[in-house]
Structures are given as C-alpha cells and as structure tokens.
Amino acid sequence: QVQLQESGPGLVKPSQTLSLTCTVSGGSVRSAGHYWSWIRQHPGKGLEWIGYIHYSGTTYFNPSLKSRVSMSVDRVNNQFSLKLTSVTVADTAMFYCARRDTVGLDGAFDIWGQGTLVTVSS
Amino acid sequence: QSVLTQPPSASGSPGQRVTISCSGSSSNIGSNSVNWYQQVPGTAPKLLFYDNDQRPSGVPDRFSGSRSGTSASLVISGLQSEDEADYYCAAWDNSLNGHVVFGGGTKLTVL
Numbered sequence: 001q002v003q004l005q006e007s008g009p010g011l012v013k014p015s016q017t018l019s020l021t022c023t024v025s026g027g028s029v030r031s032a033g034h035y036w037s038w039i040r041q042h043p044g045k046g047l048e049w050i051g052y053i054h055y056s057g058t059t060y061f062n063p064s065l066k067s068r069v070s071m072s073v074d075r076v077n078n079q080f081s082l083k084l085t086s087v088t089v090a091d092t093a094m095f096y097c098a099r100r101d102t103v104g105l106d107g108a109f110d111i112w113g114q115g116t117l118v119t120v121s122s
Numbered sequence: 123q124s125v126l127t128q129p130p131s132a133s134g135s136p137g138q139r140v141t142i143s144c145s146g147s148s149s150n151i152g153s154n155s156v157n158w159y160q161q162v163p164g165t166a167p168k169l170l171f172y173d174n175d176q177r178p179s180g181v182p183d184r185f186s187g188s189r190s191g192t193s194a195s196l197v198i199s200g201l202q203s204e205d206e207a208d209y210y211c212a213a214w215d216n217s218l219n220g221h222v223v224f225g226g227g228t229k230l231t232v233l
Binding site: 002040047048051060061062063096105107108109110112113114115 | 124141155157159165166167168169172173176178208210212214218219221223224225226227
C-alpha cells in the first residue's frame with residue numbers, strides 16, 4: 001500500500017528556509033486524483049493545513065502562510081517537497097505529509113507520513 | 123483560534139456513548155463535507171470519516187458521523203480504552219480562495 005515518509009533537517013535557524021521532502025512508496029505522485037499535502041502541528045496544539053500540490057503543478061496554500069510557502073513535485077524520484085521561508089521560533093512544529101484523495105474519499109487526507117519534528121532555534 | 127470549534131475535552135467510561143461536536147459556518151461545514159481524524163498520542167492522525175458519515179475500511183461501526191447545517195458530530199458508542207485519543211474535524215472553507223480548516227481538537231479520555 002501507499003506509504004509516505006518525511007525527511008529533512010530537524011533544526012533550522014531563525015530567518016532561514018525550512019525544506020522538507022516526502023517520499024511516496026507503493027504508489028505514484030503522478031496520480032490524477034490525489035493532491036500531495038503538508039500539515040503541521042505545533043507542540044501540544046492542533047493540526048494546521050499548510051497546503052497541497054497536484055503533480056500537474058496546481059497548488060493551494062493556507063492564506064496565512066501563502067507568502068512564505070512553496071511546494072514542488074519530483075516525478076522522477078516520486079517525491080514532493082515543502083519550502084517555508086523566513087522561519088521563526090513560531091514555526092517549530094511536527095510536520096506531516098499526507099495524501100488528499102479526491103477520487104473516492106471526497107478530499108480527505110487518507111494517508112499520512114509519520115511526521116518529522118522541525119525546531120527553529122539559533 | 124481554530125475556524126472550526128470543538129470542545130477541548132470529552133470523557134466517558136468503557137461501554138458508554140460519547141459525542142464530540144464540531145461547529146463551523148456557512149463557508150465551511152454549511153457548504154462542504156466534514157472529515158474526522160483520530161490521533162493517538164505520539165502517532166500521526168488517521169482518517170476516521172470522510173464525506174460527513176462515511177467510514178474508511180477498518181473503522182469500527184461503533185463510530186458514527188453526521189452533519190447538520192453548520193455543525194457536525196462524531197459519536198462513539200460502546201467506548202473502549204483504545205478510543206482514548208485526540209479527535210479533529212476538518213472541512214474545506216470557501217473563503218479566501220478556498221482552504222482546508224481544522225477544528226482545534228478534542229481530547230477524549232476513557233475513564
């Protein structure tokens with residue numbers, strides 16, 4: 001079955017760019033009915049949607065983060081990535097990649113990675 | 123402050139029935155379907171319901187979901203100890219060119 005795995009630095013300095021990659025196994029990013037998503041969770045807090053990307057390049061971002069977020073898809077390596085610029089300590093969070101299914105699950109996030117903790121600190 | 127409002131906590135004894143509410147507005151729950159996620163502490167969220175009341179395979183039928191107007195509910199009947207987790211509702215919001223919104227989460231304690 002499809003599995004997702006996040007990777008990237010666990011520590012980022014303030015004002016720098018946070019970069020994470022999610023590797024898709026058991027399936028393809030080149031799936032018309034799926035959007036590849038990033039969701040974060042601040043320590044002890046709830047879930048916050050960051051955005052998602054379709055393999056065609058179409059993106060949707062959280063309005064509150066839109067000015068700092070970019071996403072891309074790597075069809076060759078079956079991965080998708082997140083970049084968050086100008087980070088502050090407030091961006092410290094667990095970051096999850098997830099698959100959004102628009103075929104049979106009405107846009108729900110049906111598969112999640114295990115998550116990766118990113119700490120912003122000097 | 124989350125766009126969707128959930129009670130921060132809920133509790134019940136084994137075998138009891140518990141309801142978790144999720145309140146939104148016309149731009150989200152009022153016009154789009156609701157999904158529910160279960161997150162056991164220390165693990166990634168898991169899809170519990172999609173399209174308001176549809177259970178993915180593997181979700182026990184003692185879990186049920188519903189939507190009415192601008193609110194949604196998750197009901198757990200026959201509460202079990204393994205149900206202790208955080209529960210989140212989510213929906214698409216049509217405002218600001220569209221985006222996904224989550225509830226703040228409800229921590230369910232099985233007494």
